[in-house]
Amino acid sequence: MYIKPQLDDLRLFCVVARHRSFAETARQLGISKAVVSKRIALLEAAVQEQLFHRSTRQITLTAQGEIVHQWAQRICEDVDLMGQAISREKAEPDGVLRLCSSTGFGRSQLAPALSAMASRFPRLEIQLELFDRAVDLVEEGFQLDIRIGHVHEANVIKRRIAGNRRVLCAAPSYLARYGTPATLEQLKQHRCIPIRERDQDFGRWELHGPQGIQAVKVHGQLSANNGEIVRQWAIDGHGIILRSGWDIVEELASGQLVAVLPAYYQPADIWAVYPSRLSVSARVRLCVEFLADWFARHHSYGSAQP
Numbered sequence: 128m129y130i131k132p133q134l135d136d137l138r139l140f141c142v143v144a145r146h147r148s149f150a151e152t153a154r155q156l157g158i159s160k161a162v163v164s165k166r167i168a169l170l171e172a173a174v175q176e177q178l179f180h181r182s183t184r185q186i187t188l189t190a191q192g193e194i195v196h197q198w199a200q201r202i203c204e205d206v207d208l209m210g211q212a213i214s215r216e217k218a219e220p221d222g223v224l225r226l227c228s229s230t231g232f233g234r235s236q237l238a239p240a241l242s243a244m245a246s247r248f249p250r251l252e253i254q255l256e257l258f259d260r261a262v263d264l265v266e267e268g269f270q271l272d273i274r275i276g277h278v279h280e281a282n283v284i285k286r287r288i289a290g291n292r293r294v295l296c297a298a299p300s301y302l303a304r305y306g307t308p309a310t311l312e313q314l315k316q317h318r319c320i321p322i323r324e325r326d327q328d329f330g331r332w333e334l335h336g337p338q339g340i341q342a343v344k345v346h347g348q349l350s351a352n353n354g355e356i357v358r359q360w361a362i363d364g365h366g367i368i369l370r371s372g373w374d375i376v377e378e379l380a381s382g383q384l385v386a387v388l389p390a391y392y393q394p395a396d397i398w399a400v401y402p403s404r405l406s407v408s409a410r411v412r413l414c415v416e417f418l419a420d421w422f423a424r425h426h427s428y429g430s431a432q433p
Contacts, residue, residue, distance in 0.1 A: 131173065220413045224270055227262050229258065235373070264283065275371060275398075291394075362383050371395055
């Protein structure tokens with residue numbers, strides 16, 4: 128006899144698929160590992176398929192588990208959207224909002240905005256994760272990505288929530304020792320500190336300037352995938368960096384860093400990015416509007432000049 132899968136079990140299954148661990152799922156949900164195992168067993172009995180390959184180190188989805196995972200995500204999202212559609216006029220969002228961003232921006236800029244959003248919407252459960260890599264929103268179960276720079280995917284919706292630009296700068300000690308470049312071409316002879324950004328090729332700086340868009344390949348003794356480290360190395364006098372206005376505005380004002388080639392910059396606006404299926408989500412829409420308003424009132428990255 129066919130047993131219909133339970134919605135709560137499908138939700139739990141999606142969490143297990145995301146973490147690839149019964150123990151981590153139990154910790155995240157505040158339940159026992161035995162309960163997780165039992166409910167997954169019930170779901171497997173309902174669909175009459177094994178959903179996970181189990182080993183001592185981790186679990187992975189079977190081929191049938193991949194299919195169930197795709198449908199489970201859609202079913203759970205559709206149920207959530209149905210509830211939001213019924214109460215569309217409700218001014219206060221509730222439920223869980225899973226969002227992600229880059230590490231540096233998330234820690235220093237997005238976290239205060241989310242703190243304010245949590246106070247404004249007390250019924251909303253906000254789950255933030257930070258990465259310095261590209262994120263597949265659908266595959267990894269995120270509803271919102273607050274991203275800096277270009278948005279390349281075709282199957283997402285994006286909304287610009289704040290202006291921002293990356294600028295060239297270095298410490299006075301570095302410029303006193305190695306000189307100040309007068310052209311982009313001269314950057315090739317300088318010690319630059321490239322960073323692995325989520326939206327650009329490593330070591331290739333594409334800049335807007337008096338002659339339009341120009342690209343230059345840079346190199347140096349040091350490189351990293353963390354903006355805080357790169358900024359400190361620049362302050363220590365190790366080279367020239369290309370960093371967002373939000374990340375270096377205080378150092379420019381204090382003189383720890385000074386402008387290099389101030390006529391050049393790289394557009395790096397701040398975007399809210401979410402899967403197209405969530406375009407009707409009142410929760411996502413209200414949160415994006417809140418963040419856009421918060422950044423407009425608290426920062427002006429787009430006009431940040433060295």
